[in-house]
Amino acid sequence: MNADRLEGKLAPDVKRRLIAVVGEERFLDSLNERYVYSYDATPIFQAMPDAVIMPQTTAEVSKILKIANEHRIPVTTRGSGTNLAAGTVPTAGGIVLNMQRFNRIVEIDRENLTVTVEPGVVTADLHQAVEAEGLFYPPDPGSMRISTVGGNVAQCAGGMRGLKYGVTKDYLMGLEYVLPSGEVLRAGGKNVKDVAGYDMTRLLAGSEGTLAVITQLTLKLLPLPEAKRTMAAYYASLGDAARTVERVIAAKIIPATMEFLDQATMRVVDEFAKLGLPTGMKAMLLIEQDGPEEWVERDIERIAEIAKEEGAVQVRVAQTPEEGANLLAARRAALSALSRLRPTTILEDATVPRSRLAEMVAEIERIAEKYDVQICTFGHAGDGNLHPTCLTDERNKEELARVEQAFEEIFLAALRLGGTISGEHGIGLAKRDYLPLQVGEGGIALMKAIKEAFDPNHIMNPGKMFANSARRRVVIKQ
Amino acid sequence: MNQTDKACDLAIGQDEVTPVTAGKFNLDEIMNCMQCGFCLPACPTYRQTGLESHSPRGRIALMKGVAQAQLPADAEFAKNMYACLGCRACETACPAGVSYGSLLETAREVVEDQNKKTAKHSLLRRLVFEHVFPHPNRMKALGMVLWAVQALGLQRLATRTGWARVLPRALAEMQQAVELVASPFIRGKRQQRMRAEGESLYTVGYFTGCVMDVLFFETNQATARLLAKAGCEVVFVGGQTCCGALHAHAGEKAWAVELAKRNIEAFEQSQVDFIVNSAGGCGAALKEYPHWFEDDPSWQKRAEAFAAKVRDASELLAALPPLSFTKELSARVTYQDSCHLAHGQGVRGQPRQLLNLIPGVEVVELEQADQCCGSAGIYNITHFDQSMEILDAKMEAVKKTGAHFIATSNPGCLLQMRQGIIRAGLTGKMEAVHLMELLDRAL
Ligand SMILES: Cc1cc2nc3c(=O)[nH]c(=O)nc-3n(C[C@H](O)[C@H](O)[C@H](O)COP(=O)(O)OP(=O)(O)OC[C@H]3O[C@@H](n4cnc5c(N)ncnc54)[C@H](O)[C@@H]3O)c2cc1C
Numbered sequence: 001m002n003a004d005r006l007e008g009k010l011a012p013d014v015k016r017r018l019i020a021v022v023g024e025e026r027f028l029d030s031l032n033e034r035y036v037y038s039y040d041a042t043p044i045f046q047a048m049p050d051a052v053i054m055p056q057t058t059a060e061v062s063k064i065l066k067i068a069n070e071h072r073i074p075v076t077t078r079g080s081g082t083n084l085a086a087g088t089v090p091t092a093g094g095i096v097l098n099m100q101r102f103n104r105i106v107e108i109d110r111e112n113l114t115v116t117v118e119p120g121v122v123t124a125d126l127h128q129a130v131e132a133e134g135l136f137y138p139p140d141p142g143s144m145r146i147s148t149v150g151g152n153v154a155q156c157a158g159g160m161r162g163l164k165y166g167v168t169k170d171y172l173m174g175l176e177y178v179l180p181s182g183e184v185l186r187a188g189g190k191n192v193k194d195v196a197g198y199d200m201t202r203l204l205a206g207s208e209g210t211l212a213v214i215t216q217l218t219l220k221l222l223p224l225p226e227a228k229r230t231m232a233a234y235y236a237s238l239g240d241a242a243r244t245v246e247r248v249i250a251a252k253i254i255p256a257t258m259e260f261l262d263q264a265t266m267r268v269v270d271e272f273a274k275l276g277l278p279t280g281m282k283a284m285l286l287i288e289q290d291g292p293e294e295w296v297e298r299d300i301e302r303i304a305e306i307a308k309e310e311g312a313v314q315v316r317v318a319q320t321p322e323e324g325a326n327l328l329a330a331r332r333a334a335l336s337a338l339s340r341l342r343p344t345t346i347l348e349d350a351t352v353p354r355s356r357l358a359e360m361v362a363e364i365e366r367i368a369e370k371y372d373v374q375i376c377t378f379g380h381a382g383d384g385n386l387h388p389t390c391l392t393d394e395r396n397k398e399e400l401a402r403v404e405q406a407f408e409e410i411f412l413a414a415l416r417l418g419g420t421i422s423g424e425h426g427i428g429l430a431k432r433d434y435l436p437l438q439v440g441e442g443g444i445a446l447m448k449a450i451k452e453a454f455d456p457n458h459i460m461n462p463g464k465m466f467a468n469s470a471r472r473r474v475v476i477k478q
Numbered sequence: 479m480n481q482t483d484k485a486c487d488l489a490i491g492q493d494e495v496t497p498v499t500a501g502k503f504n505l506d507e508i509m510n511c512m513q514c515g516f517c518l519p520a521c522p523t524y525r526q527t528g529l530e531s532h533s534p535r536g537r538i539a540l541m542k543g544v545a546q547a548q549l550p551a552d553a554e555f556a557k558n559m560y561a562c563l564g565c566r567a568c569e570t571a572c573p574a575g576v577s578y579g580s581l582l583e584t585a586r587e588v589v590e591d592q593n594k595k596t597a598k599h600s601l602l603r604r605l606v607f608e609h610v611f612p613h614p615n616r617m618k619a620l621g622m623v624l625w626a627v628q629a630l631g632l633q634r635l636a637t638r639t640g641w642a643r644v645l646p647r648a649l650a651e652m653q654q655a656v657e658l659v660a661s662p663f664i665r666g667k668r669q670q671r672m673r674a675e676g677e678s679l680y681t682v683g684y685f686t687g688c689v690m691d692v693l694f695f696e697t698n699q700a701t702a703r704l705l706a707k708a709g710c711e712v713v714f715v716g717g718q719t720c721c722g723a724l725h726a727h728a729g730e731k732a733w734a735v736e737l738a739k740r741n742i743e744a745f746e747q748s749q750v751d752f753i754v755n756s757a758g759g760c761g762a763a764l765k766e767y768p769h770w771f772e773d774d775p776s777w778q779k780r781a782e783a784f785a786a787k788v789r790d791a792s793e794l795l796a797a798l799p800p801l802s803f804t805k806e807l808s809a810r811v812t813y814q815d816s817c818h819l820a821h822g823q824g825v826r827g828q829p830r831q832l833l834n835l836i837p838g839v840e841v842v843e844l845e846q847a848d849q850c851c852g853s854a855g856i857y858n859i860t861h862f863d864q865s866m867e868i869l870d871a872k873m874e875a876v877k878k879t880g881a882h883f884i885a886t887s888n889p890g891c892l893l894q895m896r897q898g899i900i901r902a903g904l905t906g907k908m909e910a911v912h913l914m915e916l917l918d919r920a921l
């Protein structure tokens with residue numbers, strides 16, 4: 001074995017300077033410690049960093065970036081590594097900047113209805129803290145018990161409440177960030193209205209660690225809704241479920257959550273959560289409404305009626321808050337539960353305008369058949385954000401090639417229907433080849449110019465968002 | 479990906495890994511893990527350190543690295559595999575159904591195989607695993623020595639003379655938590671068969687366990703009395719030996735398999751309806767015997783028949799007609815799950831259900847009761863400081879319950895909880911008891 005591979009290949013004096021910033025304990029570069037930061041939740045992609053650093057203060061981040069910039073060392077910022085776009089895989093080696101120690105909730109401001117947090121706070125912990133004060137932070141990605149708020153912002157994560165409440169960027173009011181040069185800047189703040197200059201706050205939402213390191217965030221809060229109710233509707237056909245979604249919205253009801261699960265997904269989820277779902281059904285809609293008690297009652301009743309009119313075979317309103325919470329928790333486990341079926345689970349997140357949902361579902365079915373691949377679909381039906389998930393085996397190269405073709409065709413179908421190649425999981429490494437299809441060469445050139453302004457030496461998460469050369473394959477290892 | 483990208487670099491250390499090591503892992507099982515991280519918040523060592531290398535997802539990734547010959551099974555890998563409690567809370571949390579427990583056993587086996595090749599084995603390890611646990615008589619002898627030490631007051635002497643300081647700190651502290659070991663005289667009086675009270679519903683073979691039967695002889699007796707009272711004819715089957723769990727968890731798979739065979743044979747001859755035990759750790763291993771024989775179909779069949787009969791005592795008692803108690807305990811009781819009973823065997827409701835039957839008992843739920851107490855087999859000896867940190871956090875939750883009794887269902891947990899009570903300064907205010915013993919007190 002090559003000695004420098006064992007230790008990582010930062011030059012000794014660089015290593016010394018970095019250790020001087022954070023101390024020995026928060027600088028890791030043994031083989032195992034580097035290996036466990038070579039992946040995230042994205043299948044197949046993997047690459048070794050040269051060191052892992054765990055800063056605790058903005059000043060430390062600033063010093064680390066300055067050193068890295070000076071020596072042109074790539075920096076991959078990392079929260080909990082749950083993203084699905086290979087966004088934290090350090091393809092170019094260098095430093096993984098682990099932000100998990102930035103885990104303080106700095107302030108809950110009851111008068112301005114804001115919360116200020118460090119980026120390493122776990123999303124569900126933030127929920128708990130603000131809900132204890134009768135306040136509400138809506139974004140709830142399926143990974144919320146693990147993901148960090150910084151990761152959510154950098155990916156602009158969505159979640160199950162996106163339909164009614166929007167996504168992470170809709171709650172981002174201000175932030176503190178560090179440029180590769182080491183300069184510490186602030187954008188936005190607690191003002192509801194703020195048009196001073198370009199909106200840098202919004203620009204950093206979804207920037208995937210390619211522009212700057214976020215070190216503090218101010219987020220908008222809402223009053224906690226008074227009541228919520230959960231219900232499930234089961235169907236003998238996917239189309240009936242999709243039509244229910246369209247009709248509910250057309251009836252001017254906006255539920256907090258409207259999730260879709262197909263039969264295969266229902267089965268694996270039930271195997272894990274043991275809820276006794278009617279797994280003989282072809283599809284399921286999981287619906288939640290929140291708000292004042294009477295409104296919630298009224299909406300849920302009305303939705304149940306529509307579901308039945310559209311052919312739901314069975315409609316069940318959760319009798320207790322626990323029953324509702326269990327259903328939602330089971331839905332959050334869907335992606336992981338699907339990996340029970342085959343060794344590799346590749347999930348996509350093509351999204352279409354709500355009104356084209358039924359067409360998109362039909363397209364996915366057709367494409368799966370055409371390429372003879374197994375695709376299960378679940379997702380945020382209410383906002384047209386589906387997660388067609390392909391079950392495969394990364395060791396079977398021939399099958400993997402077909403999976404790739406199928407996904408390519410799904411992306412194209414989504415774009416044709418006026419949709420996007422990614423609703424909430426981002427571009428990262430996994431979808432960088434498809435970005436030009438959506439934003440055009442002009443769009444890519446402008447985005448690259450923005451990147452240049454922030455990061456002239458290309459040290460921030462290099463290899464992400466933009467393909468190095470012409471369009472290449474989805475699956476890149478081997 | 480082009481050649482400059484690093485993914486191609488990953489096959490580091492290829493030349494240092496023997497094919498044998500890679501071969502032992504079940505790559506399909508490893509690949510069931512989709513790296514979602516759902517298990518992270520459930521893992522005590524991850525919560526303690528915040529390090530991916532101390533998380534289930536990280537450990538599985540390291541195993542994958544070794545299985546695919548990207549990483550050597552070296553000292554660092556060994557350290558990481560032994561820093562795991564083996565509590566299997568990650569299994570309960572995992573939506574993908576990854577069998578983490580069996581992966582960990584293989585990983586440690588790979589480590590130990592490597593150690594054997596380089597003769598890194600400590601003498602103590604060999605002595606204990608090869609020469610004490612497998613031999614009931616030697617375990618009994620050890621029990622007698624312990625008994626003699628206690629009876630003669632040597633324990634106090636050891637503390638006074640500073641002997642305790644010479645002993646590893648872990649052993650010395652743990653010693654305070656060991657209860658009076660039953661005297662050889664009392665042990666000798668055990669009858670091979672205990673008749674059912676009233677009509678006999680089932681014949682159950684009692685699996686005594688090695689450590690359990692030495693340190694908690696009385697708990698085994700109490701369990702047998704409860705079973706008899708509930709209508710079971712209880713047989714202390716001869717020829718049984720240690721369950722092999724500690725061996726399997728320590729990477730000594732070959733030994734574990736040998737012990738399993740002896741137990742299967744012993745109970746096959748006894749023709750009982752159920753094989754009952756009251757140690758969560760042993761029970762989980764007994765139920766998993768079929769996995770230990772994955773490449774031996776004929777033994778696997780026998781192991782399956784054996785495992786199908788295994789029940790934790792609480793499982794069986796909860797399924798039998800309710801016990802009738804004669805005494806009232808008037809006390810507040812809380813329950814600490816045994817990891818291998820809750821996460822390993824999925825038995826959670828029955829112990830609580832039984833506690834609720836005791837007249838006068840108020841059962842209060844312990845916050846995060848199914849989180850490991852840090853005992854974890856011999857973790858509290860091998861990783862004393864980490865174990866105590868976990869225990870102290872557990873005791874904070876225990877304090878909040880204001881319970882008089884903390885009941886549990888595994889000998890390791892029981893010792894650990896006793897130590898926890900001492901450390902938390904609750905001696906005299908709270909008592910740690912085995913669930914079966916508490917039930918027996920109210921009979
Ligand atoms: C089972 C499962 C379910 C999921 N469900 C959803 C869902 O419903 N909706 C959804 O949108 N996503 C979902 N995701 C994807 C993922 O959880 C989100 O993208 C999440 O926001 C990532 O958070 P993280 O802390 O893990 O970030 P990481 O994965 O560590 O990082 C994500 C990106 O953010 C960057 N980054 C992280 N911290 C910082 C920082 N402080 N400054 C600058 N850049 C930073 C990284 O460089 C990287 O590009 C799911 C993932 C899984 C595994």
Ligand code: SF4
Pocket residue numbers: 336510511512513514515516517518534535538568571572573574575576
């Ligand atoms: S073990 Fe299970 S929960 Fe943990 S990362 Fe793997 S799949 Fe997810």
Ligand code: SF4
Pocket residue numbers: 520521522523524532533534537562563564565566567568569578
């Ligand atoms: S067995 Fe326990 S300590 Fe080990 S990885 Fe699983 S949860 Fe963590």
